[in-house]
Amino acid sequence: MYKVLKKDGDLQDFDWQKIVLAVTKSGATEEEASKVAMEVEGWLNSVAQDGVIKSYDLHVKVLEVLKALNPTAGAAFETFRKLDPKTE
Numbered sequence: 001m002y003k004v005l006k007k008d009g010d011l012q013d014f015d016w017q018k019i020v021l022a023v024t025k026s027g028a029t030e031e032e033a034s035k036v037a038m039e040v041e042g043w044l045n046s047v048a049q050d051g052v053i054k055s056y057d058l059h060v061k062v063l064e065v066l067k068a069l070n071p072t073a074g075a076a077f078e079t080f081r082k083l084d085p086k087t088e
Helices: 016-025 030-047 055-069 071-083
Strands: 003-005 011-013 052-054
Touching: 003 055, 016 030, 016 055, 016 071, 030 055, 052 055, 055 071
Parallel strands: 003 052
Antiparallel strands: 003 011
């Protein structure tokens, strides 16, 4: 299982469902959100160091994949994240 290193130093389990929820809240469909989460999870295999990924890097990848699938939802996701510093 992967761990996510939060900005405050806390380590949390990688949660596929958190990506799906955040992406759907941004206006993507459930199918698009699942595709984003699957692609991001596959990407973790090549970038996680000792099973750990920084939350910022995870956010950047989610945004990249979402913008490719649904630019409107990608823009909404990016705006939401900028307005809510608690989500980092």
